[in-house]
Amino acid sequence: MALAPYELEDLTLKTLRATRAGMLSEEFQLTLLLKPAAERKAAALLLSDVQVTILKLEALELAAIRDDLVANADELEAGAKDLKAKLENLEQVQEVVAATAQFLAIVARIAALAA
Amino acid sequence: MSPQTSSVRPRLKPLLLCRRFDRVAMLLFLGLAACSLSSCAGRRIGQFDKFATAGKTYSEAMTKLTVEAGQIKIDADSELLLTNRDALSPEERSSTYQNQTEGLKDVLAVMGDLRAHTQLLRKYFSALAALSQSDAPSGIGEEAANLVGELQKLSPSLEKATIGNANVKDFIGAVVPIVVAQFQRAALEEQLRKDAPMLERQLELQKAVLAALAEGIEADLESLSNARSLNQVAKPYVQEGDLPKTWREDRRALLSTTLMAASLDDAKDAADTLKKTFVALVENKIGPGDFDQLFADIDAILDVIEMTQSATEE
Numbered sequence: 001m002a003l004a005p006y007e008l009e010d011l012t013l014k015t016l017r018a019t020r021a022g023m024l025s026e027e028f029q030l031t032l033l034l035k036p037a038a039e040r041k042a043a044a045l046l047l048s049d050v051q052v053t054i055l056k057l058e059a060l061e062l063a064a065i066r067d068d069l070v071a072n073a074d075e076l077e078a079g080a081k082d083l084k085a086k087l088e089n090l091e092q093v094q095e096v097v098a099a100t101a102q103f104l105a106i107v108a109r110i111a112a113l114a115a
Numbered sequence: 116m117s118p119q120t121s122s123v124r125p126r127l128k129p130l131l132l133c134r135r136f137d138r139v140a141m142l143l144f145l146g147l148a149a150c151s152l153s154s155c156a157g158r159r160i161g162q163f164d165k166f167a168t169a170g171k172t173y174s175e176a177m178t179k180l181t182v183e184a185g186q187i188k189i190d191a192d193s194e195l196l197l198t199n200r201d202a203l204s205p206e207e208r209s210s211t212y213q214n215q216t217e218g219l220k221d222v223l224a225v226m227g228d229l230r231a232h233t234q235l236l237r238k239y240f241s242a243l244a245a246l247s248q249s250d251a252p253s254g255i256g257e258e259a260a261n262l263v264g265e266l267q268k269l270s271p272s273l274e275k276a277t278i279g280n281a282n283v284k285d286f287i288g289a290v291v292p293i294v295v296a297q298f299q300r301a302a303l304e305e306q307l308r309k310d311a312p313m314l315e316r317q318l319e320l321q322k323a324v325l326a327a328l329a330e331g332i333e334a335d336l337e338s339l340s341n342a343r344s345l346n347q348v349a350k351p352y353v354q355e356g357d358l359p360k361t362w363r364e365d366r367r368a369l370l371s372t373t374l375m376a377a378s379l380d381d382a383k384d385a386a387d388t389l390k391k392t393f394v395a396l397v398e399n400k401i402g403p404g405d406f407d408q409l410f411a412d413i414d415a416i417l418d419v420i421e422m423t424q425s426a427t428e429e
Contacts, residue, residue: 021338024194024341025341029345033350040202041204041207043202044198048195051218052214055221058222058327059218062226062327065324069317072320076238076317079242079309080235080242082309083242086246086306087245
């Protein structure tokens, strides 16, 4: 079965990361030290290309997620705003109870005067 | 007694008696209704509070993890440049340095964007925490006590009245906070239900961010560890010249470094657990151990941060 584009990207990234780790291993590098300068140079340039490709693929992978997140950013901000508004409503409930208590205090004074 | 006062009294007294009865009856009714729901409201608010705390902690941990992931990436790239240095001409060094730095900057820029977005998520959870932790009920409790005091002035017999085994004074004092708790619970419930599709998407995307960061960290650490071992231990040993004085300690430290695959796996679960807990919270299906698992997974992110910090120390 053919791989989906994202699966192919994922596989490519995994393979390149494994290649980088292998090319940086002591086994590979110590063997390379015994090779002619031209061969060492070719390997170094290849390793640098591998690294640049990894960085590009990582940037693409994270940017795709970032774009999806940014698409929802307004909703997230609206949600936070709504929550704050609800907190204010809750504080208003407290104010209503305080006002009622004050009102009752006035009523009690009138009642005392009327007794 | 003045004629004016006596003219007020006949009109005021029936009115006051009527109001007294209505208010006491209303409070008692609210009390009975609210008490039947009180334990549920308290428990639910506790769940919202825990979820909001978990969300805030998760967002903060993710912000730190993004920073750490960036640092490791820079270190791994630097070590790779050093590995290649001897094999390249100055022109080639210049070219590879610029290409790698450009690629690195691109990834770091996207990581910065992700961090900015995580701050937004933290803002949401902070607002949720502020509402769930509101001390309004306790404040209102004091107001309710004042209110009862005023009622007692109107009706001294109220002080001695009881409902079941409870004194009315204590009972009414407890009722208003419960009513507010119900209001608070309803407000949180309504908001979370409204935000559910958006939050689910957010948390699903967080899963993807966490997985990508964790895989990147694992790969960069392996690359960094290999390159450091090569440059600081193997190459100096193989090549001509004196060995660094710290060679033995460097070798021991590098060979003892263990990769943290298990911790990374646990950390990767955090976003998924946060999402599952959110769904369970909205559906009122939170189990006793659900929050424990969530906090354990968030702890795993913090463990990874600590381990990466110690692993990247020279």
